[in-house]
Amino acid sequence: MKLKKLCAFVLAGMMAVSLAACTDGNGPEPSKDAQSQTESSNAESGSQKTDAKGNKIGISMPTKSLERWNRDGSYLEKDFEKAGYNVALTYSDNKIDQQVKDIEGLIADKVDLLVVAAIDGESLAQVLSEAKNQNIPVIAYDRLIMNTDAISYYVSFDNYTVGKLQGEFVADKLGLANAGDKKFNVEFTGGDPADNNAKFFFNGAMDVIKPYIDKGTVVVPSGQTTFEQVGTAQWDTSKALSRFQNILGSYYSNGTRLDAAICSNDSTALGVTQAIQSDYAGNNEIIITGQDGDEANLANIIDGKQTMTVYKAVANEAVATLNLGEAILNGEKPDASLIEKSGWSFDCTYDTSSYNNGSAVIPSYLLVPVTVTKDNIQKELIDTGYYTMGSDGYPHPVQ
Ligand code: GAL
Numbered sequence: 001m002k003l004k005k006l007c008a009f010v011l012a013g014m015m016a017v018s019l020a021a022c023t024d025g026n027g028p029e030p031s032k033d034a035q036s037q038t039e040s041s042n043a044e045s046g047s048q049k050t051d052a053k054g055n056k057i058g059i060s061m062p063t064k065s066l067e068r069w070n071r072d073g074s075y076l077e078k079d080f081e082k083a084g085y086n087v088a089l090t091y092s093d094n095k096i097d098q099q100v101k102d103i104e105g106l107i108a109d110k111v112d113l114l115v116v117a118a119i120d121g122e123s124l125a126q127v128l129s130e131a132k133n134q135n136i137p138v139i140a141y142d143r144l145i146m147n148t149d150a151i152s153y154y155v156s157f158d159n160y161t162v163g164k165l166q167g168e169f170v171a172d173k174l175g176l177a178n179a180g181d182k183k184f185n186v187e188f189t190g191g192d193p194a195d196n197n198a199k200f201f202f203n204g205a206m207d208v209i210k211p212y213i214d215k216g217t218v219v220v221p222s223g224q225t226t227f228e229q230v231g232t233a234q235w236d237t238s239k240a241l242s243r244f245q246n247i248l249g250s251y252y253s254n255g256t257r258l259d260a261a262i263c264s265n266d267s268t269a270l271g272v273t274q275a276i277q278s279d280y281a282g283n284n285e286i287i288i289t290g291q292d293g294d295e296a297n298l299a300n301i302i303d304g305k306q307t308m309t310v311y312k313a314v315a316n317e318a319v320a321t322l323n324l325g326e327a328i329l330n331g332e333k334p335d336a337s338l339i340e341k342s343g344w345s346f347d348c349t350y351d352t353s354s355y356n357n358g359s360a361v362i363p364s365y366l367l368v369p370v371t372v373t374k375d376n377i378q379k380e381l382i383d384t385g386y387y388t389m390g391s392d393g394y395p396h397p398v399q
Helices: 002-022 032-045 067-082 096-108 125-133 159-174 196-215 237-251 266-279 295-302 314-329 337-342 377-382
Strands: 056-061 086-091 113-116 138-141 151-157 184-189 260-263 309-311 348-351 364-367 370-372 387-389 395-397
Touching: 056 067, 056 096, 067 086, 067 314, 086 096, 096 113, 096 125, 113 125, 113 314, 125 138, 138 314, 151 159, 151 314, 159 196, 159 260, 159 309, 159 370, 184 196, 184 237, 184 266, 237 266, 260 266, 266 295, 295 309, 295 377, 295 395, 314 337, 314 364, 337 348, 370 377, 377 387, 377 395
Parallel strands: 056 086, 056 113, 113 138, 138 151, 151 364, 184 260
Antiparallel strands: 309 370, 348 364, 387 395
């Protein structure tokens, strides 16, 4: 009995090391060692860990029309497959009814784990109640899923900090803290009100800027300073474009200077930048923020049309989701110790207070976003292997 326990203990130690080796923060794919360890641990330990190959993972992504989700889906699929799982990956074309159908299909396929990035966080309670009835654990991926007790865990980035980085960047660039009597005109463009993340992004930025609005240092000529006023349905570029054209036409056609446009992500920043290019009469530099490191926006950053984006290494978000999924399928109850055990080389915090989905506070693994500008694209995006610098002088995503 003792010898068997000792073997299992040694094997577990080897597995922890190999998993640590497989997550170097650059390579999103588990190493072969991790896969061989998974298989051998199944063979050796005969523990309750079912054969990874028998575990089927259902992955529901919102859309391909927003660039980042193509990378999320690809990393998740590859990482789980490399670890020996069968994967069913769906994209729902940003159509809520389609995502409900896709998840119904995955449940009917008897997946052993669901990983879901919701189009509308309020729309999946019913379909996920079926997952709960069938004891299928659900990881809310990147976007929290609301008003359901079917969610086991949430994996995302610190969404409030994404917005805070945007607000701090503008405050620093404009020198708001030492503005004296100077005044600056700033406008806000928020995300999809159906996306639970969008409010966190907006609040993170507004919490930085609001004290300067209260002091009179920052003015919002359009008067649109609430999340409800600045949202962009489906994060749609053309919706952001037409809203900003209206703002410029209504409040800036008299020569009013615009100093900064705080946009919650790159797809909306693209529309705002187009509006400024076509409809802004001034010729001053305007600080424009974004998020995601979309290819078109990185080109705009290189060309000086956009000033920054907040980059989130979704390759690492996929690795965290893989290791969390493995622990859940192993019958474990993951907590903060998963971070240590997995040996992630990227930063991650275990949060058990910030994300109440209306049914419970959902234990969350939150990765750390980073501000990217023309000056650090090489270090943060090229040297890390997420992008390559093309012969055209612009960064292109590796996958
Ligand atoms: C958010 C996501 C961001 C943003 C947006 C568009 O939920 O966290 O990365 O880009 O969706 O997909």
